Amino acid sequence: MENILEIKNLDKTFGKETVLKNINLSLKKNAVVSLLGASGSGKTTLLKIIAGLEHQNNGEIFLNGKEISNIKPQRRNIVYLYQEALLFPHLNAFENVAFGLRLRKTPEKDVKQKVMQMLEYLGMPNHATKMANQLSGGQRQRISFGRAMIIEPSLLLLDEPFGALDSTTRQKMQELFKELAKTMQLSALFVTHDLKEAIVMGDSIGKIMKGHLKQHSDLREFYEDEESGVKKEVEFWKQFIN
Numbered sequence: 379m380e381n382i383l384e385i386k387n388l389d390k391t392f393g394k395e396t397v398l399k400n401i402n403l404s405l406k407k408n409a410v411v412s413l414l415g416a417s418g419s420g421k422t423t424l425l426k427i428i429a430g431l432e433h434q435n436n437g438e439i440f441l442n443g444k445e446i447s448n449i450k451p452q453r454r455n456i457v458y459l460y461q462e463a464l465l466f467p468h469l470n471a472f473e474n475v476a477f478g479l480r481l482r483k484t485p486e487k488d489v490k491q492k493v494m495q496m497l498e499y500l501g502m503p504n505h506a507t508k509m510a511n512q513l514s515g516g517q518r519q520r521i522s523f524g525r526a527m528i529i530e531p532s533l534l535l536l537d538e539p540f541g542a543l544d545s546t547t548r549q550k551m552q553e554l555f556k557e558l559a560k561t562m563q564l565s566a567l568f569v570t571h572d573l574k575e576a577i578v579m580g581d582s583i584g585k586i587m588k589g590h591l592k593q594h595s596d597l598r599e600f601y602e603d604e605e606s607g608v609k610k611e612v613e614f615w616k617q618f619i620n
């Protein structure tokens with residue numbers, strides 16, 4: 379199947395610090411790649427470069443087969459959703475979700491229908507008229523997630539999107555995302571610190587270590603790799619079971 383995203387030989391340094399070294403990554407259309415890596419390993423930097431908010435020192439980025447390194451962020455049809463995504467404070471939840479549709483001059487009838495459906499998906503139809511500061515942290519996070527999803531971007535870059543949620547809501551959002559990714563045929567890079575979440579969300583998994591990215595084509599290969607930490611995790615749980 380065709381790759382929506384292809385990164386070739388990408389390097390990034392900040393001053394004397396080499397953050398990313400010879401990164402190669404491919405993402406198939408309608409697939410999700412989970413991206414793991416310790417704090418400070420360069421995950422956010424990689425997403426920012428793909429979104430066009432940082433620039434690489436070397437290497438190329440192809441979106442749908444087209445090199446995009448010199449294309450402005452707003453022209454890339456990529457949505458980058460970061461951890462502390464801010465909602466527009468002067469807009470209510472409905473209007474925050476509707477924002478991208480309004481920019482695209484979507485007819486009012488469709489805006490209403492799409493936004494209400496998204497709020498329904500997010501479990502928030504009763505919060506539509508609340509302003510951003512009247513929502514809880516997790517609710518704000520869900521609304522910003524809905525705002526990103528609703529415009530059906532070619533590529534979604536998600537940086538720990540469910541990091542601040544309790545485990546029940548987090549699991550619900552994972553299920554919702556998987557469902558929406560399928561129905562909206564989304565392609566996404568999904569950054570998480572959580573091994574279990576990476577496995578649940580990803581069709582394949584990449585891990586950044588010491589500036590290098592290792593991409594596993596499937597979960598079996600990821601499991602077999604001692605460095606992935608999955609075997610260790612399994613052994614940990616086994617020791618409690620006779």
Ligand SMILES: Nc1ncnc2c1ncn2[C@@H]1O[C@H](COP(=O)(O)OP(=O)(O)OP(=O)(O)O)[C@@H](O)[C@H]1O
Pocket residue numbers: 392397415416417418419420421422423424
């Ligand atoms: N604008 C910048 N100027 C200088 N150094 C930077 C800049 N942005 C990031 N860095 C450095 O690059 C390294 C990678 O940072 P990055 O935010 O990409 O890590 P991360 O894997 O996303 O971490 P976390 O999981 O903690 O969010 C860090 O050492 C950070 O200090």
